[in-house]
Structure formats: C-alpha cells, structure tokens
Amino acid sequence: MFEVRNLSKVYNSGVINKASLKAVDDVTFSVDRGETVGIIGESGCGKTSLAKMVLKLLKISSGSMYLNGEDVSSIRGEKLKSYRRKVQIIFQNPESSINPHMKIYDCIAEVLRINKLASRKSEDEKALIYQLISMVGLQQEHLNRYSWELSGGQIQRVALSRVLALKPELLVADEPTSMLDVSVQAQVLTLLRSMQREQGFAMLFISHDLDVVRVMCDRVIVMFMGKIVESGTVDQVFSHPCHNYTKSLLEEYECLR
Amino acid sequence: MKNNKHIIIALTVLTAILLLFVIISPYLFSASYDLDMKNALQAPNSAHLFGSDNLGRDLFGRSFIGLRLSLALALVIQITCLFMGAIFGTISGYYGGVIDKVYIMIQDVVMSFPSLIASLCLIAMLGPGIHTLIIALSCTGWVTYARLIRSEVVSLKELDYIQGARAIGASSGYVLFRHILPNVLRPLIPLFTLMIGHTVLAISGLGFLGFGVQPPTAEIGLMIKDGLTYITRAPWMILAPGLLLCLYVWLFNALGDELQEWLNPKKDYLHI
Amino acid sequence: MEKLLEIKNLCTHFDSRNGCVNAVCNVNMDIHRRQIIGLIGETGCGKSVLGQSVLKLLPKNACITGKILFEGKDILKMSVKELRAVRGHKIAFICQNPAEALNPLMKNGTQIMESVRINQALSKKECRETSIDLLNILGFSEPKSIMHKYPNELSGGMKQRVLAAMGMSGYPSLLIADEPTKGLDAIKRRQVIATIRKFTETTGCAVLIITHDLKFASAICDTIAVMYAGEIVETGDMEALFNDPKHPYLMALIKSQPCKGLNVLNGTVCSLIDLPSNCRFFDRCSYAAGICQDQHPDLLTLNEAHRVRCLKYV
Numbered sequence: 001m002f003e004v005r006n007l008s009k010v011y012n013s014g015v016i017n018k019a020s021l022k023a024v025d026d027v028t029f030s031v032d033r034g035e036t037v038g039i040i041g042e043s044g045c046g047k048t049s050l051a052k053m054v055l056k057l058l059k060i061s062s063g064s065m066y067l068n069g070e071d072v073s074s075i076r077g078e079k080l081k082s083y084r085r086k087v088q089i090i091f092q093n094p095e096s097s098i099n100p101h102m103k104i105y106d107c108i109a110e111v112l113r114i115n116k117l118a119s120r121k122s123e124d125e126k127a128l129i130y131q132l133i134s135m136v137g138l139q140q141e142h143l144n145r146y147s148w149e150l151s152g153g154q155i156q157r158v159a160l161s162r163v164l165a166l167k168p169e170l171l172v173a174d175e176p177t178s179m180l181d182v183s184v185q186a187q188v189l190t191l192l193r194s195m196q197r198e199q200g201f202a203m204l205f206i207s208h209d210l211d212v213v214r215v216m217c218d219r220v221i222v223m224f225m226g227k228i229v230e231s232g233t234v235d236q237v238f239s240h241p242c243h244n245y246t247k248s249l250l251e252e253y254e255c256l257r
Numbered sequence: 258m259k260n261n262k263h264i265i266i267a268l269t270v271l272t273a274i275l276l277l278f279v280i281i282s283p284y285l286f287s288a289s290y291d292l293d294m295k296n297a298l299q300a301p302n303s304a305h306l307f308g309s310d311n312l313g314r315d316l317f318g319r320s321f322i323g324l325r326l327s328l329a330l331a332l333v334i335q336i337t338c339l340f341m342g343a344i345f346g347t348i349s350g351y352y353g354g355v356i357d358k359v360y361i362m363i364q365d366v367v368m369s370f371p372s373l374i375a376s377l378c379l380i381a382m383l384g385p386g387i388h389t390l391i392i393a394l395s396c397t398g399w400v401t402y403a404r405l406i407r408s409e410v411v412s413l414k415e416l417d418y419i420q421g422a423r424a425i426g427a428s429s430g431y432v433l434f435r436h437i438l439p440n441v442l443r444p445l446i447p448l449f450t451l452m453i454g455h456t457v458l459a460i461s462g463l464g465f466l467g468f469g470v471q472p473p474t475a476e477i478g479l480m481i482k483d484g485l486t487y488i489t490r491a492p493w494m495i496l497a498p499g500l501l502l503c504l505y506v507w508l509f510n511a512l513g514d515e516l517q518e519w520l521n522p523k524k525d526y527l528h529i
Numbered sequence: 530m531e532k533l534l535e536i537k538n539l540c541t542h543f544d545s546r547n548g549c550v551n552a553v554c555n556v557n558m559d560i561h562r563r564q565i566i567g568l569i570g571e572t573g574c575g576k577s578v579l580g581q582s583v584l585k586l587l588p589k590n591a592c593i594t595g596k597i598l599f600e601g602k603d604i605l606k607m608s609v610k611e612l613r614a615v616r617g618h619k620i621a622f623i624c625q626n627p628a629e630a631l632n633p634l635m636k637n638g639t640q641i642m643e644s645v646r647i648n649q650a651l652s653k654k655e656c657r658e659t660s661i662d663l664l665n666i667l668g669f670s671e672p673k674s675i676m677h678k679y680p681n682e683l684s685g686g687m688k689q690r691v692l693a694a695m696g697m698s699g700y701p702s703l704l705i706a707d708e709p710t711k712g713l714d715a716i717k718r719r720q721v722i723a724t725i726r727k728f729t730e731t732t733g734c735a736v737l738i739i740t741h742d743l744k745f746a747s748a749i750c751d752t753i754a755v756m757y758a759g760e761i762v763e764t765g766d767m768e769a770l771f772n773d774p775k776h777p778y779l780m781a782l783i784k785s786q787p788c789k790g791l792n793v794l795n796g797t798v799c800s801l802i803d804l805p806s807n808c809r810f811f812d813r814c815s816y817a818a819g820i821c822q823d824q825h826p827d828l829l830t831l832n833e834a835h836r837v838r839c840l841k842y843v
Contacts (some may be wrong), residue, residue: 042714055424091417094456100652101439110435111425151797162425181571181741185796186785190793208714215588246468252719 001088001202002054002170003030009049009226019162023049025226027063027186031170035043036196036203038217038234040210040248040249046226047206051174054204055089056080067169088168092175094155098147104158105143108132111165132161136191157191164195171196172204177212189216210253214238265519266514274463275508279328282321286432300493307497310357310483320498324457324505325473331456334445335449342402347433347441349403360407364400372397373462380468390469394459402445449519454506460500477502483529532598533702533735534560534583539595541575541582548802552578554759556595557828560703563758565729565736567750567767569743571797575759580707584616600702618648621696621734623689623706623725630692631680638676638692641698648699663694667724686720691752693724697732704728704736710745719743722749743786747771750832755779758798760810761828765835775837777814808840816841 009024012135024046031037039047052058054065056072064073072083091097098107108129112118118125130140136157147155156176163171177185189212196203207213213220213234220237222230222245230243241247274501299309307316367375379393413419414437422432457477463469464478472479477498484494541553552575560566564670570576581587583597585604590764597604599615607615616622624630632640641660645651651659658674666670667690680688689709696704706725710718722745729736740746746753747767754764763776774780781794796813808814808821818840826840 042717052420055420057420057423081426084424087424089421089424091421093417097417097421099422099436099440101443110422110427114425114427114431159421162421166425182743182782183571183785185787186791186793189787189791189797209787214789215791 001031001033001068003066004054005064005066006030007050007053007065008061009046009053009058010061013054017225019152022226024053027223027226027228029200029221029228031150031204033169033202034196035219036205036217038207038220039223040203040207040212040213040220041223043208045223047223048174050223051172051204052204054170054172055087056083063164085166085174086169088163088166088170089174090156090159090163090176092178094159095148095150096180096251097159098155099146102146103143104145104147104150107147107158108143108162108165111162115166117165128165133158135164136161137187151184152180155189156180156188160188160191160195164199167199170202170204172206172225174206175208178207178209185212191209210238210250222249227235262519265512265515268508272508272512276328279321279325282318285321286317300491301497307397308491308493310480310487310491310494316480316493316497319480320474320477320501323477323480323498324474324501326470326474327457327460327478327502328453328505330387330460331453334398334456335393335452338389338398338452339402339445339449341395342397342404342406343438343442344398346403346406347410347437351414351429351433351437353411357407360403364404367397367400368404373459375450376459376463377468378401379464380463385468386473386527387470390460390463394456398452399457402448405445405448408440409444410437412441413437414449445516447513447517450509450516451490454509457502457506530733531562532559533562533564533600534558534594534737535598536579536583537596537598539579539582539593539597541578541587541591541593543588544590544592545802549802550801551800553582554804556761558754558761558764560735560737562702562735563729563733564752565725565738565750566752566754567738567746568754569740569746570756570757571741571798573801574756575801576651576741576756577707577758580705580737583705583737584620584622585612591791599786617644617696617701618699619701620703621699621701621703623693623696623704623709625708625711631688633680635679636676637678637680637683641676641691641694644695645698659698660694663697664691665726666697667694686717687723689721690724693728697728700732700734704732704734705739706736707739708741709738710742711820718745721745725749743771743783754770755782758804759801760809760838762810762838763836765831765837769835775831775835775842776810776818776839777841778810781815803817 003026005168007024008022011021011023012019025181027050029037033087039050041047049058053060061098063217064071066072067083067086075083098104102110109125112125113120120198129143133140133143138154138157138161142150142154147158150158177188180188192203193216205213205216217234219232220226222237222243224245230237230241230246237246238250241250295313299305301308305315305317307320310316310319345360351355375397376393379396380389383389383392419432419436427435460469461476461478461481464476464494465482467482469478470476480498481495484491484498487494536556536558539553540551543550543552556579560766568576568579578587579597582593583591583604587593593605595605599619604612629638638657638660640651641663642656642663645656649659660676661672663757664675669675669687669690670715674714675683675687675691675797680691680721683691703727713724725736726749728734738750750767752764753767754761755768755770755778756762757778763770763774763779770779771783774783781792783789784792785794794813799809799812805811806825807823807833808817808826811821812815815823824840826838826843828836828838829842
C-alpha cells in the first residue's frame with residue numbers, strides 16, 4: 001500500500017568547507033495495509049529523518065514515495081492536504097507534542113476544524129470529541145486542562161485521539177513510549193494495538209527498544225548509519241540475524257536479561 | 258506566586274488611575290497654556306503644585322498634558338513597530354531560505370546605526386513634526402521586535418506540536434496565526450511595555466534636541482529643555498516633568514516584568 | 530557488613546499553592562559498603578526526591594525530616610562547609626545528561642585534572658598521570674588522545690565515562706546515579722552498566738541507582754527497593770524480588786514489560802497531595818480485599834532480607 005524507493009536525505013552544511021551528511025541513504029521498503037513494520041536502530045541512525053520525510057515534513061533529497069500506487073514524492077496543495085489526512089504521526093516527546101497554550105478540547109477540535117469534519121463549536125463537534133476521547137480512555141474533565149497538567153501517558157492518548165479523528169491509512173509512531181514508564185508504556189501500546197485492530201491502519205513503528213518491536217510488529221527493518229542493513233519478519237530477524245550489526249545489537253540486548 | 262497576582266492588580270490599578278488622569282488632563286488643566294508673566298518662576302505652592310515656568314504657566318498641568326502626548330505617540334510608534342516586527346520576523350523565521358537572508362541584510366543595516374542618530378537623520382531629511390517623529394522612531398524601532406520574533410519562530414517551528422499541526426493538514430497561515438504567533442507574542446508583552454518607556458524617553462530626548470514636537474505644544478522633553486536655562490533659579494522646571502516621566506517609565510517596566518511572570522502558562526505547575 | 534548510609538524515617542514534603550505534597554513518606558533504608566542498591570519506581574513516586582534529599586539538593590520550599598546518617602554523621606544537620614566536603618568527595622554523582630555536564634570550552638584532560646587537584650594535593654604532573662590512569666581503568670584504549678580532545682568530539686557514552694573519571698578522582702564511598710539511562714538507547718544502556726561496574730570495582734564504593742528501568746536495575750543491582758506513591762513498598766535481594774515478587778504493584782509492573790506479555794496495569798497513581806489513609810495501591814490492586822480499604826499496611830518482614838508493604842501477607 002505504501003512504498004518507499006531509494007529514498008535519501010542529505011544535509012549540507014558550511015559554505016567554504018562544504019560538508020554533507022547522509023542521514024538517510026538509499027532506503028527502500030514497503031508497508032502493506034493493516035501491517036506493522038518496525039524500524040530499529042541506534043539514535044542518530046536516521047530513523048526520525050525518515051519518519052519526517054514520510055510525513056512530508058522534510059524535503060526529500062532523492063528517491064520517491066508511493067501511496068496506493070500514486071507517486072506522492074512531490075505533491076503540493078490540495079493533494080498534499082489529502083495525503084496528510086491519510087498519513088499521520090505520533091511523536092516521542094510528550095512535553096512538546098501539544099501546544100502549551102491550548103486546552104485539550106481545542107487541540108482535538110483543531111483537527112476536526114482544519115479538515116472540516118465538523119463545524120466550529122457545533123454539537124457534532126462536541127459529540128465527536130467525546131467519542132474520540134472515550135475511545136482512547138480519557139475522561140471529559142481532561143478536555144478543560146492544558147497539556148502540562150496531564151501526565152505523559154495521557155498526552156500520548158490525546159495525540160492518538162487526534163490521529164484517530166482522521167482515520168488514517170498509515171500511522172507513523174516515532175518512539176511513542178520511550179519517554180514513558182513501564183506500566184504506562186504497556187497501557188499506550190495495548191491501546192495502539194487495539195485501535196489498529198479496530199480501524200485497520202498500517203503502522204510504521206520506530207523504536208530502539210527491541211522488546212517493544214518484538215511485541216508490536218509483524219516485520220522489522222534494521223537501520224544503521226542511514227542504511228537498511230537487514231529486513232524481514234520479526235521471527236526471522238530476531239532468531240536468525242544475518243548482518244553483523246543486527247547480531248551485535250541482539251547480543252548486547254540479550255545481556256540485559 | 259500568590260503575591261504576584263496582588264502586585265499585578267495593584268500596578269494595573271495604579272497605572273489605570275494615572276493613565277486616566279493623563280488622558281483627561283487637557284480638560285482639567287485647560288488653563289496651562291495661558292501666559293501669566295506676573296507669576297513666572299514660582300516655587301511649588303498651593304496654586305501651582307509643581308510651581309510655574311518662565312512664562313508663568315502651571316507646570317503640574319503642563320507635565321501631564323506633555324506626558325499624554327508622549328504616551329500617545331509612544332503607543333502609536335510601538336504598535337507600528339510590533340506590527341512590522343511581527344510581519345518581518347515571522348515570515349523570515351518561518352520560511353527561511355532566501356527571504357531570511359534578505360531580511361537579515363536589512364536588519365543588519367538598520368541595526369548598524371545607533372537608533373537615536375538614525376532617527377535624527379530621518380527627521381533632518383523629512384523636517385521636524387509629529388508625523389516625521391512617528392515615522393522616524395518606527396523605522397528604527399521595529400528591529401528590536403523582529404529580531405526576537407525571528408529567533409523565537411526558528412526554534413518554535415521545529416517543535417513537535419508545530420510539526421504535528423502541519424501533519425494534520427493545517428495551512429502555513431493557520432500554523433503561523435494559531436500556533437506560532439500566540440507563543441511568540443506572549444513573551445513580547447513585557448518588552449512592549451518596556452519599549453513604551455524607552456520611546457517616551459526617546460521622544461523627550463528628540464524634543465529636548467529640538468527635533469521632536471515643536472513649541473508651544475507641551476511636551477516633556479521640550480519642557481526640560483526650557484527648564485535648563487533656569488536650572489539654578491527654578492530647578493522644579495526640570496524636576497517636575499522629569500520625575501513624572503521617571504514614575505511612568507518605572508510603572509510600565511514594573512508592570513511588564515510582573516506580567517511576564519504571570520503570563521507564563523506553567524505558572525501553576527508544580528516543579529518538584 | 531558495615532553501614533555506610535542510614536536513612537531513618539525520612540519524610541520530604543513540599544509546600545505548594547495546591548497544598549502540601551508528600552513526596553517521600555517515612556522511608557527507612559540502609560546502604561552498606563560495596564553494595565549496589567536500586568531504587569525503582571515510576572515518575573512522581575518520589576525516588577528522585579529521595580536521592581536529592583541525601584545530598585540536600587532540594588528547592589527552598591522543601592521540608593526534610595528524619596535522619597540521614599552518612600558514616601555516622603547526620604547530613605541534615607551538617608553545616609554548608611561540612612556538606613561541601615561530602616558532596617563530590619565522599620558522595621559522587623552521575624547525572625542524567627552527560628551531554629550538558631561537561632564544559633564544552635575546556636579539554637577533557639583539563640577538566641579531569643581539575644577535579645583530581647581539588648580532591649588530592651598533587652603536582653600538575655602527578656595529576657596528569659592520575660587522570661590517565663583513571664581513563665585507562667574506565668576502558669579508554671588511548672587515554673592521552675582523549676585528554677587532548679574537546680567534549681564535543683566524544684560520543685555520549687564516552688562523555689559519561691569522562692564524567693565517571695571525574696567522579697572517581699576523589700575515591701568516593703557512595704555513588705548516586707539518578708536515572709543514568711533515561712532517554713538512552715537500549716544499546717547504550719550496556720555501556721552505562723559497564724561504566725558503573727568499573728567504577729565500583731576500582732573505588733570499592735557503594736552505589737545508589739535511581740531508575741524506572743526494570744531491566745537495567747535487574748542487570749546491575751544486588752538489592753532493590755521499590756517505591757510507590759512516596760513509600761517503599763518492597764525491598765529485597767534482586768533475584769528474590771524479580772523471580773518471586775510479593776507486592777501486587779511489583780507483580781503488575783513486571784508483567785507489564787513487553788517481554789513479559791505487556792499486561793496492562795490500569796489506573797494512575799494517587800495524588801501525593803491528599804494521600805488516602807488506606808493502602809495507597811488499593812484502587813489499582815487486583816488482590817484488594819476488605820481490610821485493604823480501611824487499613825494502611827506497614828512494612829512487613831517476610832524473611833531476613835525481603836520486606837513487603839501489603840496486608841495480604843499479614
């Protein structure tokens with residue numbers, strides 16, 4: 001359903017001593033409908049740059065992306081808007097993912113208003129928002145609060161409800177639980193899984209935690225220095241790693257048990 | 258934390274009363290323009306609370322009327338500056354690239370002149386008067402805001418909630434007005450009040466140099482200039498408008514500082 | 530074993546506009562020499578406040594009662610001068626964020642030598658040799674070249690080791706590590722473990738590790754204390770605790786790890802402002818019984834080392 005071909009991102013810096021950094025280097029992969037693909041790798045291996053390019057928040061240096069067979073690598077205007085309805089993101093850091101000057105109600109209503117899913121301050125809007133927050137397990141009292149009055153887990157729930165409002169086809173989860181506690185991580189991950197089952201969206205799950213990836217994903221991609229070094233189903237990669245980097249990754253990881 | 262609220266209320270009430278006084282001053286002291294040579298250079302007394310000047314005009318009334326003009330001018334100038342700064346700062350910060358580079362060049366040019374001297378040059382070219390005063394001070398003042406707004410926008414636009422807003426399909430205009438501007442403008446409120454004080458001083462300074470408001474209009478800088486001749490015989494001619502100016506400038510600065518603390522969205526948040 | 534740090538009935542609370550926040554309530558804890566003890570718990574359970582209380586590094590609105598005896602002396606009653614002699618020299622700190630803890634304008638060598646000189650009266654040459662030794666111990670293959678580099682030329686793990694070298698220079702008897710793995714890769718966690726191990730092997734100091742990371746704690750600690758809503762709810766040997774957890778909270782926490790089935794523990798921690806008079810875990814406990822509703826459990830000794838705060842075992 002979603003496909004990325006030879007995608008690269010190069011950062012240039014300096015005027016006299018031109019230096020370029022390949023954050024993402026010739027990456028090719030695809031995601032099927034309803035499937036969860038994990039991307040693992042160290043911090044700084046280009047995972048987040050990749051996510052932002054998929055969201056079209058970052059310019060692509062070279063390569064192409066396809067959604068449902070349609071080339072989306074250089075769309076603009078209305079087409080971009082409809083693409084963004086279909087592809088959504090959840091960020092890592094709960095502290096910065098919601099505008100601190102807005103109440104939670106407005107945060108969720110914003111999504112509906114921008115995409116004209118309900119008219120401003122109508123009964124429809126209210127009903128829709130109540131339905132959304134009950135889906136992610138929040139109470140109505142939370143709607144009147146600001147983001148800094150909520151815990152990290154609750155903010156990730158708000159972020160998820162914003163995403164669900166648009167009924168996306170692909171959700172990019174950029175380390176959604178790496179800043180959360182163990183018990184809250186379990187709450188958010190199970191919620192994510194049940195929502196996926198309900199709405200049937202595909203998920204690109206970025207994480208450095210192999211345990212989480214093992215639980216959440218069907219297939220997994222290992223990234224190292226901007227390149228894909230290994231990919232396959234979770235069982236394949238975890239039980240028979242081929243690439244040396246994957247092997248050392250798993251080895252280091254096993255030591256922690 | 259609780260004290261802060263009380264201080265703000267006290268300061269606001271004080272500012273409001275004094276502002277009201279300043280606003281209605283022309284109606285209260287309509288006689289301040291009348292010459293009365295018999296009572297010239299009187300020390301403060303019951304008829305003239307701040308004394309009288311070399312032409313026998315009441316300094317109390319004239320100080321307030323002068324301040325009214327300065328404050329009104331400062332407000333107009335600062336709003337113009339803020340507006341210009343917001344436009345230039347947000348656009349160059351948000352879009353970056355060539356626009357940003359051009360903007361930085363303009364900013365550097367404006368900032369490389371000391372603002373008072375630049376305003377003096379402009380006024381010298383355009384001729385003194387209230388309109389040129391506004392133009393000159395606006396042209397030199399907007400950079401203060403633009404610079405701050407630009408740097409704030411540059412750091413804000415990388416934040417997740419801004420990126421998130423773009424991801425849900427918001428247009429650039431929406432992101433700018435709904436998410437970026439409110440976050441940028443809030444910290445500017447204290448700067449705004451601070452700059453009002455500054456501008457009042459600048460207007461008075463220009464008046465003092467003869468480049469600002471022209472006599473016989475009452476204006477603080479002009480009054481101080483007139484008083485300079487009589488500084489040994491009638492020091493109140495300088496002290497009365499000068500102290501009043503200090504009081505208002507201080508009031509605006511203090512209010513600005515307190516507001517900044519109060520407007521911080523996380524003021525109620527418990528830091529452990 | 531000799532007791533190094535003894536915490537007796539420690540309570541720390543903060544005055545805030547919403548009321549009194551009881552961050553730490555009646556905590557008793559002993560740290561012996563050469564022991565690695567882990568304090569685990571989730572955000573807002575008071576574990577960091579406990580760590581900061583030990584060094585008296587708290588904001589002004591905090592109120593600490595109880596006793597913290599370090600080598601027999603009460604830290605809470607020390608003068609500023611005495612406290613300075615303890616901080617850094619006898620108690621070292623490994624901070625959360627190694628990236629910001631080194632001065633970017635000074636070479637690594639200069640910074641390490643500086644801390645060596647503060648702690649030991651040595652000539653400049655001896656300082657240099659000691660610093661190189663320290664770096665060697667921590668597993669740098671070319672300590673001399675590291676000394677000449679600036680912090681930004683090192684990776685995060687290397688920076689943390691440089692910091693560890695600085696902390697080691699005083700041969701402290703206690704090391705406090707507050708969330709040393711927060712925000713780090715699973716891969717980098719192992720480097721942290723190696724660093725802390727090396728640190729303890731060379732200096733022979735005791736370590737207090739404050740973390741929410743169960744895997745990390747189980748990999749490095751001998752003894753574990755679990756905190757919930759300001760109280761210690763279970764303490765014991767690491768093996769015993771993780772293999773046979775007694776408190777329902779710890780059981781649920783272990784089960785909620787992704788590798789243990791991702792079983793959800795519902796609900797949220799009770800507010801630290803108005804604490805319930807009954808068991809603080811009552812609302813979320815799957816074993817809650819009638820008495821749990823009206824009684825606050827005391828810390829119960831199951832066997833020599835294993836203690837638990839639950840009415841189930843009364």
